[in-house]
Amino acid sequence: MRKHTLVLSGLLLISSLSPFASYANQPISDPYALGSSPQWLTTKVYIEGAPEQDVKASYPGVVGISMWDPQRNRYEFFYTDTGQSKYADGGGGYFLVSGDRKTHVLIPDKGPNRTIVRRLEKLDNREFTYSREVPRDMVATNPLVRIYVVHAPYNGPIKTAMSN
Template sequence: MQKSILTCLLLAGALLPFAAVAQQAPASTDVRELASSARWLTTRVYIEGAAETDVKANYPGVVGISTWDPERNRYEFFHVDTGHSKYNNGGGGYFFVTGDHKQHVLVPDIGTTKTIVRRMETLSKNEFTYSREVPRDMVEGNPPVRIYVVHAPYTGTVETKSAL
């Protein structure tokens, strides 16, 4: 009897780690949330460690209206004031989210940049926030900083015309 109890305890102890691994992973970001709005507007940009200070004016290259098509994995960026596409300057192409839902990778169709890797911070029906490391104020040679770019669904009147 004692031998069978000991065997059961040893067996249970050996299998316990596998039971812990088999538990459901927490819910993660669903890239289809990008389709919850036809267009997204950059609402705020801040530097890591200084979330209370909006620095959009220092980073105009990341500010705009954007569209995301998760069915085709296509994106396009537009100027906020005119609605004109930024496609010809690398503002359009393919995107994907890594399997662990931590990275958002852009692959522009044209332009000098080949890929841009961004860290996914928040993705829901009401907010899309990513971060990435860039030279301070986007000036080559400046020390790197991590910027956070916050977007909300765009409800304004500026019309956007796709170049794709």
């Protein structure tokens, strides 16, 4: 009986301390902040270690206007010049934010990629920044680099609507 009491006391002590440990690494991202703007515009792309250099021109595939519906976990991407949807080429589908709010996963409905995993860097109602590893300049034979893609709420003339 004494052994069971000791084990039970140990478990209670561990469980009472674990909530305190979780406060040390609080997530900074609010997945519902994606819904705080109807549209988000890519404002900057930079390579890890060089935040002062905008390299959007080298990574056009990650540049655009995006829409997020946190209620349905749906997303869709659009071209910045025409507002045309990128849905047919994998630019739309489902998304999820991991429980620790550090990972943002895209699951396109169509296109060559089935899952895209991105690290959430910042997400609030003024900025959405993620990072991911891609080949330098998006050339398949180049070495991988970590790019950071920064978005801000878009209030320009192009209006978009989700396909699904």
